[in-house]
Structures are given as structure tokens and as C-alpha cells.
Amino acid sequence: MHFNPRYASLDSKLYHQQQPTPLRGAKAGHFNESLADELQWSEEDKANWVEICSGQKTFSEFTPLAMVYAGHQFGQWAGQLGDGRGLLIGQILNQQGQTIDLHLKGAGATPYSRMGDGRAVLRSVIREYLAGHALNALGIASSHAVGFTTSTQGVQRETLELGAMLLRTSECHIRFGHFEWINQYAPELLPEFTQKCIEWHYPECLNAEQPILAFAQAVIDRTALMIAQWQLVGFAHGVMNTDNLNITGSTLDFGPYGFLERFRPNWINNHSDYQGRYTYQNQPSIGHWNLWKWLNTLIPLAKPEDKEQFKHDLAQCLEQYEPTFLQYYGQGLCKKMGLPNFHKDSLDCSFAFLGILQSEQLDYTQSFIRLQQHEYKALRDDCIDVQQFDNFLTRYQNIRQHQDTDELDLAMQQANPHYILRNHMAQKAIELAERGDFSEVERLFQLLNQPYQKQPDLETEQDIAPLPSDVPEVVVSCSS
Structure with missing residues (x-):
């Protein structure tokens, strides 16, 4: 090393x-x-x-x-x-x-x-x-x-x-949370610590006119990207405390996480989250809240005479979080749908599809795979409200009919995984491992290594479907 x-x-x-x-x-x-x-x-x-x-x-x-x-x-x-x-x-x-x-x-x-x-x-x-x-x-x-x-x-x-x-x-x-600790207990360390964070992780910001504001904007951008990517694959972190988000926008400290199966945006995947603060649907707004708390810790870096202007500038940085997130999420969602992101109706059509998944309680991952593979009849057969699906499909095909569908379909293949780590898959591996058998850990490790490729020799029926509705979900806690 x-x-x-x-x-x-x-x-x-x-x-x-x-x-x-x-x-x-x-x-x-x-x-x-x-x-x-x-x-x-x-x-x-x-x-x-x-x-x-x-x-x-x-x-x-x-x-x-x-x-x-x-x-x-x-x-x-x-x-x-x-x-x-x-x-x-x-x-x-x-x-x-x-x-x-x-x-x-x-x-x-x-x-x-x-x-x-x-x-x-x-x-x-x-x-x-x-x-x-x-x-x-x-x-x-x-x-x-x-x-x-x-x-x-x-x-x-x-x-x-x-x-x-x-x-x-x-x-x-x-x-x-590092910045929160310094702000509360050792404020004299803030200038040097911030400087080192920029040098180590955002050296391109050193040449900016205002390096700290450039640093703030870069952290906001990466955080928005990370959370948009979580939303696109249906990942729910479960415990987005400020001490569980890092400054480089990479996923950290996910214990009671879960990947969405049936599309329920308000699903509480952490049974310690009694109020549902960290549900899948709340993750974008919690990202904004955490960034707001973090940006406040940077205010002491300003000179007293510049403090009000600096606070204003930081607030303007934070205002970019929502449009940045929506841009990343919207572009990614259009890829998953096989729709051109420049078309005026693509996003509305995409949200209509998500509405069907939610109202019909369909599997998030496999529904996108069926859409990708043009298995429209199979999707329709899973719906109770077939008229809602027919209306969507007409709109969907109308948007695609004058586009380069080969290019759109390729984007779909690169955006829609066949496999996610469903809680019951992990639970089976855990139960075997607790008896000294790590073969299922190895199988899942190999399967999840190439999630965008179909692997019939490795997959099982349980890898590609949610648990039956009469089987209780695996409940995950912070106790680890």
C-alpha cells in the first residue's frame, strides 16, 4: 500500500x-x-x-x-x-x-x-x-x-x-457534522479545517474568486447529484442525519437502508424513524435541510463587516440545490423511461408512469425493466385501472414515435438495473452466514456486480420480485 x-x-x-x-x-x-x-x-x-x-x-x-x-x-x-x-x-x-x-x-x-x-x-x-x-x-x-x-x-x-x-x-x-462540532466546540479550528477540506477534496475551488463559496456550491451540487441518483434507483438511506452525509456527496453510514420494491414513496424502511422523517419521498428535502445546517457553520469564516453579504451569498448557493436536483433527477428519469429530455411532455409522462406504479403498487425496478423491454401487455395486465395505463401508453408512444428509439432504448438499458439488493435477499444471506455459510453472500456479490446485465445463471426467482403481499416485510432497525 x-x-x-x-x-x-x-x-x-x-x-x-x-x-x-x-x-x-x-x-x-x-x-x-x-x-x-x-x-x-x-x-x-x-x-x-x-x-x-x-x-x-x-x-x-x-x-x-x-x-x-x-x-x-x-x-x-x-x-x-x-x-x-x-x-x-x-x-x-x-x-x-x-x-x-x-x-x-x-x-x-x-x-x-x-x-x-x-x-x-x-x-x-x-x-x-x-x-x-x-x-x-x-x-x-x-x-x-x-x-x-x-x-x-x-x-x-x-x-x-x-x-x-x-x-x-x-x-x-x-x-x-465535523463542521458542526468545530462550530460548537473549537471555532478557532474552522479556517484551517475548511482550507484543508478544499485542498484535499475540491482543489479546483482554490482558484475561484471566492474559494469558500465555490466550495459550498460544489458540495451542494454533489449532494444534489447523489440524492437524485438514490431516487432514480429507489434507494432509501434511512437515517440522513447531518453526521451521516459527507462533503463529497458519496453515500455513507447507511444502516437501516432499503431499496423500494412496490412503489410506496412514503415507506418507512427504518423502524426507528417513528415520524417517517427519512422516507424515500422526503430525501430531497432532507438533503436541503442538512445543507442549510452545514452552510450555517461556514458563516464565521466571514469578516464581521462582510458577514451579512456572506450569509446572503450562501443563501444564494443553497437556492441552486432544488433546480440542480431537479435537473439531475429529470434527466435521469427520462433516460429510465426512454424519453427525450428535451420534449415538453416527457417529464409529465414520466410522472404519470410513477403514478401508475404507486396506485397499482407495482414493483419499481421490474416495471422499468418491462417498459424497457416493451412488455406493455404484461404491465397492463398487472393494472386494475387499465384505462389509466392505456392513456399513459398512448401518450408515451406518441412522444417516442418521431425519435431515435434505438438511442433511447440504449439509454434505458444503461439506466435500469435488473437487480437491486432487496431486503429479503440480504436477510437470506445473513441467516446462512450466521450458520457459517457465506455462499449466498458470494452469490449476491457476483449478481450485484453487474446489475444492468441479465444473469440467468446466477439469479433466483426471489431476486426479481417483491415478497408476496401476505408475507411480512423484513424490518430493519438502527441497532447494529
Whole structure:
């Protein structure tokens, strides 16, 4: 590995250095060898992956550390938070020369654990491992993972479960909550910290007339893109607290997530979300709210005489969030529909299709696949209100009739996955893994690696359909 240990160059108030606390009886779970290659792991590193991914082996080039941050959780100020069970164990260069964080989750208690035990359990580790893999394969920026390990050590949650560790990667673990912590507890660190964030993650902003405003606009743009991409594939993060969004617009800290099956935009996929704050349909507005909280932490960077103008400028930056999101989402939705985004009726027609999926409770992913494959009769047969569908189809075909349909159909193929990680798919893999059988993790890993390609030799009937209506859904909680 080629190390670039830059986070430890920041003020020591921002982190606590300590070694991981390994679990007893660490055992191999699953290893992502292609990601290890991308991260320039040596053959020796790959041979020692179990020791690295279980906290038994660390590196002389980097002293592991837990980051401190704060945040708003479910809309309420939560005060000081931080890496309560995770450690940054390295920062290394990938094949493109980009610095990538190695973050070990489940590594034991830290000063920021509060009432937690610093551990992770096997079910949550598998869910995060597979979801990160799935999102990256879908083309959505996300944390990834080199591998995970299980153990013989029990960890108490609602029941006694197997302890596990996950070595996840991301180009950035700096969250909106880092700025909230600095703003509240160490405001003197804000100028240097912000400067480093720009240097490390948005160096193009350094040459702007007002680098901080350029930085703010770039973060807004990437956040809007990420959430638009979530909406397009039906991904619901489940817990969009300000400490769970990072400054580079890549998906992070998704525990009680879910991919939509039947199209229910108000589906609460996290049973700890009692008010439905983080439903799929609320994600765009929550993104705006989180950005508003983050932008407020930048106000102290202005000189006193410039503060009012700076606040006005930041507000103008935030005003671009909604049109930026709508642009990304609208263009992506037209691709999914096989409609030209320049046509005046394309978006209205697309929303009419979504309305059918919602009223008829059709499967989101497979309905787009049927549309892509021109299986209009199969879609119609699934509808109770066939007149509504017929009206849509007439409108849809009228828009397409004078277009280059080959080009539109190709765009559809590139925008509509055959496979998503349905909760019952992950649950089956978890149940087998808890009995020591990781074959289903491996099968799903391979299946989700190429979600836009049909894989009849790998897929099962359960991969392409929601659970029957009389079978209870898998319920996911924050307990992990």
C-alpha cells in the first residue's frame, strides 16, 4: 500500500489515536479482491486480509484514529458524536492516485462511544458490505468495503449476536457534522479545517474568486447529484442525519437502508424513524435541510463587516440545490423511461408512469425493466385501472414515435438495473452466514456486480420480485 496519512496532520482536538480491539476468534467472511487491487494492496497485504479486516494488524505508516464530530439526528441537535466504533486505520493511494480512507468498523470502544460498546454485529456488517458494493456497481458514489470478518465473540443487541468487523473505504469521511462540532466546540479550528477540506477534496475551488463559496456550491451540487441518483434507483438511506452525509456527496453510514420494491414513496424502511422523517419521498428535502445546517457553520469564516453579504451569498448557493436536483433527477428519469429530455411532455409522462406504479403498487425496478423491454401487455395486465395505463401508453408512444428509439432504448438499458439488493435477499444471506455459510453472500456479490446485465445463471426467482403481499416485510432497525 502507498500511504498518504494526511488527516493526522490536523489539530489533535479533532481525533483520538488508539489501536483496534480485536474480537475473539476472528474468521474470514468475504474479501473484495478487485477493490484490493484497485487500492494497490500487495500480495502480502491480500494474504493477510483477515488480520487487517479484523483489527489484528495495523500499519506503522498510520496510527489508527477515531474522528470527533457532532450532528443533528432526526432533526434534533445531538451534541458531540464521533467514531464510536470505527477507526481510520489508513489513508492510501488508489491506482488513480486518489487518497482513500481505510475505516475499520466494529473496532471497539472509543472516547466517542457514549453508551455504545464499540462493536458491530454480523447482520449489519453484511448489509453494509453488500449495499456499498451494489451502489458502486449501480454507478452511485458510495463507501465500499475491502472485506469483512466474523468471530466467535457474542455481542449483545436485542439478542446475543455474532460480532463482526468491516473494513470500508471512502474518498472522504469528513461529514457535515465535523463542521458542526468545530462550530460548537473549537471555532478557532474552522479556517484551517475548511482550507484543508478544499485542498484535499475540491482543489479546483482554490482558484475561484471566492474559494469558500465555490466550495459550498460544489458540495451542494454533489449532494444534489447523489440524492437524485438514490431516487432514480429507489434507494432509501434511512437515517440522513447531518453526521451521516459527507462533503463529497458519496453515500455513507447507511444502516437501516432499503431499496423500494412496490412503489410506496412514503415507506418507512427504518423502524426507528417513528415520524417517517427519512422516507424515500422526503430525501430531497432532507438533503436541503442538512445543507442549510452545514452552510450555517461556514458563516464565521466571514469578516464581521462582510458577514451579512456572506450569509446572503450562501443563501444564494443553497437556492441552486432544488433546480440542480431537479435537473439531475429529470434527466435521469427520462433516460429510465426512454424519453427525450428535451420534449415538453416527457417529464409529465414520466410522472404519470410513477403514478401508475404507486396506485397499482407495482414493483419499481421490474416495471422499468418491462417498459424497457416493451412488455406493455404484461404491465397492463398487472393494472386494475387499465384505462389509466392505456392513456399513459398512448401518450408515451406518441412522444417516442418521431425519435431515435434505438438511442433511447440504449439509454434505458444503461439506466435500469435488473437487480437491486432487496431486503429479503440480504436477510437470506445473513441467516446462512450466521450458520457459517457465506455462499449466498458470494452469490449476491457476483449478481450485484453487474446489475444492468441479465444473469440467468446466477439469479433466483426471489431476486426479481417483491415478497408476496401476505408475507411480512423484513424490518430493519438502527441497532447494529
